[in-house]
Amino acid sequence: MLRQVDELMPIGEFSERSGLSPKRLRSYAAGGLLVPAAVDSVSGYRYYSPGQLRDAQLIDALREAGMPLADIRALLRDPSNEQLDAWARRVEIDAAQRHKALDLARQMLAIGTTSFPAVDNDRSRKESTMTKLRTVSRTDIGRVRDNNEDAVVSSDHLAAVADGMGGHPGGEVASAVAIALLQAAFTGRSLDELQAAVRAANRAIWDRAGGSAELEGMGTTICAAGLIENGSLVVVNVGDSRAYVLHNGLLTQLTHDHSVTAEAVRRGEMSEQEALDHPHHSVLTRALGVAADVELDSAAHLAVEGDRLLICTDGLVNEVSSDEIASLMAVTEDIQATADGLVELALSRGGRDNVSVVVAEICA
Ligand SMILES: [Mn+2]
Structure with a gap:
């Protein structure tokens, strides 16, 4: 033998x-x-x-x-066959979402790049018993750039920003597609649903970038916070847009930036200040639209009534420190005043980039 x-x-x-x-x-x-x-x-x-x-x-x-x-x-x-069945179901859900994404992309192509159809995702949340988000948003071109490649969405269950890249018109298209798809595909059901929505957005941008010389190389960050049916706050991000939560006056960043400098800071090779001043500060290690698939950072948190969320692009955090953000969020009672105050502060510091914020309060 x-x-x-x-x-x-x-x-x-x-x-x-x-x-x-x-x-x-x-x-x-x-x-x-x-x-x-x-x-x-x-x-x-x-x-x-x-x-x-x-x-x-x-x-x-x-x-x-x-x-x-x-x-x-x-x-x-x-x-096991059960595992394969579970995978088959995910493929079906994915395919359905992809069809939805393609339909939306088709509508967008028909309309042009500046205006997008409103999406009714017919949610069936039990309005009376559920926590909701009270949200406001503001996006500003800033003081230097010629166009605004940021996009935002705010609703009673979703707060998200996207920071497009790839020049005009690619950057604007990428961030707008990401936000529109998120709004279409995320109904507040689960973290899986939010992840699938972001993946669908990635593929829609990737497919569209490959089919057009004008849009080639476009991409976008995404940072999305959603309230889901079990009462959790779920957060998904790719790139260097951020989510923060203000709880009892204390501001905590919920996301990690996917940039070469942020990763160097996490490895202890660079200080926060050195990262801010580094020539590669804006070089991302992950973004939507640069490959057929994308690695997501995802987390679920306890949604605490009264907590405030800030979802923002780097145009805010490159101009305004997190201490300043925390104090401004703590002293302004009205969330619109918070959003306006944050954007105005970034503009007063030079507004070198597009600046976008969604401020949300978790309500009963
Ligand atoms: Mn930016």
Whole structure:
């Protein structure tokens, strides 16, 4: 009988037998999906076992189905038909949302880039018993820029900003598409729904950017806070737009910026001030519209009645410190006055970028 150790295959042989390229096998190994069964401690050569052939082909089939690596990892821990059914349902929901997104994109193309159809997403929230958001928003072109590439949405369950990039008209289109899709696809049901809405927005922007020379390279940040049916406050962000909560006079940032300098600050390689002054301060590590899929930061928080939220673009935080934001939010009773005060302060400091804020209060 052949001993297991004799059946071990080097990557070349495993590649031939599985039909997967060595490059792909190495990426699955790096991603923790298919780790070689053995490694030679002297030469460093990797070896696979025959038992891994089925896993390799399963992983590849799931990749072909468009399943993200993180989901494949979860499925491999508990491979079952139920898991596949759950994935199939997500694909269906995703496809439905994508169709909705494409319909909306079609309407937008018909209308032009400056005006967008109002969306009625026929929500069925039980109005009397649920917490709601009281929201106001303000967006300003600032003192230097020629156009406003920021977009905002504020409703009784959604507060979001998007900061477009890619020049005129791309930046404006990207942020407007993101906000319109969010408004269309997020009804206040769940964090999953908000994530799916942001993913749909990413794909809509990505698809549209690829189909037009004028829009090529467009992208946008997104920072969205939503109130959902179980009473939680859910937050999803990509890029360097931010969400803050003011609770008992204390301001807490709920999001991490996805920029090269913010990541350097988190690694302890740079101070906040050095980051602000750094020439790469505006270089993002993640944005909507730059790839077919996007990694989201998501979190659910307790929605506390009376707490105030601020969702804003970098045009505010590059001009106004978080201490100043906290004091202004704490002293202004009226949320419209808060929004106006924050924008005016950014403008008085130079208004070097578009500046947008949504201020919200959590109400019974
Ligand atoms: Mn900006």
